[in-house]
Amino acid sequence: MNSSQQWSTRTFGNEDRLPRVPLPTLEDTCARFLTWCSPLLTPEQLATTEAAVTDYLAADSPARVLHADLERFNDAPGTRSWLDVFWPSRYLGRRDRIALNANFFFLFRDTDEDQFQRAAGLITAAVDFKLLLDKEEVPPVIQRGQALSMEQNKFLFSETRIPGAEQDTVRVPYTDEWPGPSAARHVVVFNRGSMFRMDVIGPDGAPYSLSDLEGGLRAVVKAGADGTAPDRTVGSLTTQARAEWARTRGRLIALDPANAAAVDTIETALFCVNLESFAPADTQAACDQLLHGDSGNRYFDKAVSLIVFADGRAGINIEHCGLDGTTILSFVDAMLGETAEAHAERAGARPQGLPAVDPIEFVLDDALRADIATARRAFAEYAAATATRTVSFTDFGTARAKALKMSPDAFAQLAYQLAHKRSKGITGATYESIATRQYQNGRTEAMRVVTPEVLAFVEAMGDPAVSAADKRAAFRTAAEAHVARAKQCQNGQAPEQHLWELQLIQKRRGAELGATAPLALYDTPGWTVMRDDYLSTSSAPSTNIQYFGFGSTSPTCIGVAYVLLPDRFNLYLSTPAAVAEEMNTFVTELRGAVTELQDLLASE
CATH class of the missing domain: 3.30.559.70 (Choline/Carnitine o-acyltransferase, domain 2)
Known part of the structure; x- marks a missing residue:
């Protein structure tokens, strides 16, 4: 928008003036997909996934036909977002x-x-x-x-x-x-x-x-x-x-x-x-x-x-x-x-x-x-059969994170990763919801938190031979990578929903489009492991609320709903009762991680 233009003050007065969610190319989405899933995979799993991506991108792949149909829909009169069918299918299509x-x-x-x-x-x-x-x-x-x-x-x-x-x-x-x-x-x-x-x-x-x-x-x-x-x-x-x-x-x-x-x-x-x-x-x-x-x-x-x-x-x-x-x-x-x-x-x-x-x-x-x-x-x-837990940090909030020259959300997310590794011994797939309402019909984007920088940070924090200065450097590098990926999501540059919608188009219209051949990508470790959440996270900052919460999303998942405010940090956790003890261990480790990471930055 030109600086000379003003936004409408009517509630719905700006909808037609908002930018459209960009539709990525297949090549860009697949490249991001491999980048995002690779930290969670073994070399063998990654090789299997890379081979399936190569087939997915082949000139005669059904994915090309499906993407062309999505482009047609995106360009059709009346369409505000290429996700306009995806959202009803995602939310209204669930059967549980x-x-x-x-x-x-x-x-x-x-x-x-x-x-x-x-x-x-x-x-x-x-x-x-x-x-x-x-x-x-x-x-x-x-x-x-x-x-x-x-x-x-x-x-x-x-x-x-x-x-x-x-x-x-x-x-x-x-x-x-x-x-x-x-x-x-x-x-x-x-x-x-x-x-x-x-x-x-x-x-x-x-x-x-x-x-x-x-x-x-x-x-x-x-x-x-x-x-x-x-x-x-x-x-x-x-x-x-x-x-x-x-x-x-x-x-x-x-x-x-x-x-x-x-x-x-x-x-x-x-x-x-x-x-x-x-x-x-x-x-x-x-x-x-x-x-x-x-x-x-x-x-x-x-x-x-x-x-x-x-x-x-x-x-x-x-x-x-x-x-x-x-x-x-x-x-x-x-x-x-x-x-x-x-x-x-x-x-x-x-x-x-x-x-x-x-x-x-x-x-x-x-x-x-x-x-x-x-x-x-x-x-x-x-x-x-659902175990829940409230956790409150009264000595940490956005003001403290900013005083330590750290993104508050990155601090919280990296604390989750450190606590999860210490409580379960693994770094698992982690989802974070990123708002995209700056676009027409914008809702959210699916961010995958685990990056190579996160793995390096968690490893450094667990190695007594690594100096405090090097741990701090790993922490800040991982936080910068987190912020960069969040910005990618805010800009509509994320792979998961694009690939998911192409899968849904095949289910809805594959026969009509002549694109019914199976696409191996959706059976690869990259697709299944990246989306098998161990942590499902979302934040809701407002001084008018104390807690925000939702149920766990899978048998191994801990739902993490958090309210991050200047003077406090409140979480509501949920998980199947069968793994409640793991959630409680996660809480213990999270308390330690929040204190340890503050001390690490404060000693700079």
């Missing part, structure tokens, strides 16, 4: 349960409000944001002079993921099927497994006052005091594997017209508010409840669920298909950055009496009740 496996959470900073005050304040703040969004008055995010895509904000309100037999779909505003912003005026409030429709915006478009909302929430808790029987909590069905839930949802809707109406009420609601009847024992318990909770008091297919505990602690659970962490951080910062009273005033909230509160009831037969009970039990067992 999304609860705990895909949804993520934030634990908000604490206040001194009680449950009803906190919930009413969060509803008011969210409605204020929604009304601003409707008018395109939410300021677009500008980062280092570059506007970021705001398209994901269209998934915040009234979005619901709909299960499908082969791939899910999305019911969402701002589409041909549902033009413009949602006109819904209600939310769904959960209490002890019971669901209630509650209006949060009055008939004339003015939001209800804070005291009105508190009254409505109290009415919900009173009406749902007895709770719902464990075989009648329909929300539990959203924990099923997607194809199974699609079948169950079809039977649920077909059983009685009342069920179709109830489902419609949930799916069109602006968001969910989940009131819990208990206070979590500690911070980790709060995080665990935000990640999975009691499935009877959740509806995991809704984009946004605001969860408020009996003691006023609160957080958010997010359905991931249209929303990434950076968008939710902006939303949360907008909600929590001002008082509830300020939000109410700007939104034009006013007293209107008790808002309409109506129970959402389903007609269930024996088979559906059995399905609910089974789903609820299976998910409780699945959650119990």
